[in-house]
Amino acid sequence: MSILRLPRFVYDEIRAHGEETYPHECCGALLGHPAPEGWRIVASVRADNTRTDSAHNRYQIAPVELVHIQRTARRQGAEIAGFYHSHPDHPPQWSPTDFAEAHWLGSSYVITEVAQGKAGRTNSFLLAGTTEEDKHFEDEAIVMDDESIGAPSA
Amino acid sequence: MNILIPTPLRPFAGGQNVLQVEAGTVGEAIHALTGAHPELRRHLFTPEGKLRAFVNLYLNEDDIRYLPDKENTRVSAADSLSIIPSIAGGSDRRGGRGFGAMQINP
Ligand SMILES: [Zn+2]
DSSP: OOEEEEOHHHHHHHHHHHHHHTTSOOEEEEEEEEETTEEEEEEEEEEOOOOTTSTTTOEEEOHHHHHHHHHHHHHTTOEEEEEEEEEETSOSSOOHHHHHTOOOTTOEEEEEEEETTEEEEEEEEEEESSSTTTOEEEEEEEEETTEEEESOOO | OEEEOOGGGGGGTTTOSEEEOOOSBHHHHHHHHHHHOGGGHHHHBOTTSOBOTTEEEEETTEEGGGSTTGGGOBOOTTOEEEEEEOEEEOOOOOSOSSSTTOOOOO
16 A cells, blocks of 8 residues: 655645635645655645636636646655545545546556545545556555554544 | 657667757758658558547647648758647546545555
8 A cells, every 4th residue: 555645734734724624625736755664745726716616516627727737746845746626525535536537657646535525434445457449447555744644534 | 950869769869868860841841850850650640641649749839730831841951840648547437526436446
């Protein structure tokens, strides 16, 4: 199982973002560096959820915002390592829509459950595979600083 | 011009995050890119040769799908072309914003 390492302030920030946008889904990007066991995150970048038509159960980041995030990452000498979003009043497991819309192979997709406005569990899934045809999500362990939060919980 | 390669496509672009090509149009730039890195082709295009629906090509700040001349748009050495796969999803939770679909954390 791969490991997503992230600083506590990033972990707190992406969970706070989900509480702020509740009952809508929040979304954003994670910047970091590759390591043999998985991504080492250094920062998160908030993005707007453009799915205002159905923001309680859908999210989308405008491509032009991703262009800006990609430039920011490059300036900082980091890479887009993954993305995060929230599931308002829904478990932190990837959904069929999450899977169908996931195209960043090798990236981490982090999902936080926000129950009645409070951040609950946060899970990470690695989009593994080499093509659209063989892509699949793998459970990933989240490790914060030196402390293990553990594998995704159902 | 510069072409910015997203993280997932770097293994198919010699591990680089930015590549330089000589081109007069967006189409020529993509042609030069896939000529130098043929493995990229199947990640960017369908077997029928159409740009995959989830792949966005941005010339500076503009989606080439919405430029009047699309891939025939002229480019200069100062322009940059960004390849950006889309990001979207959602919980699929049914129902409205009421308490009916609420999950209780044990
Ligand atoms: Zn989701």
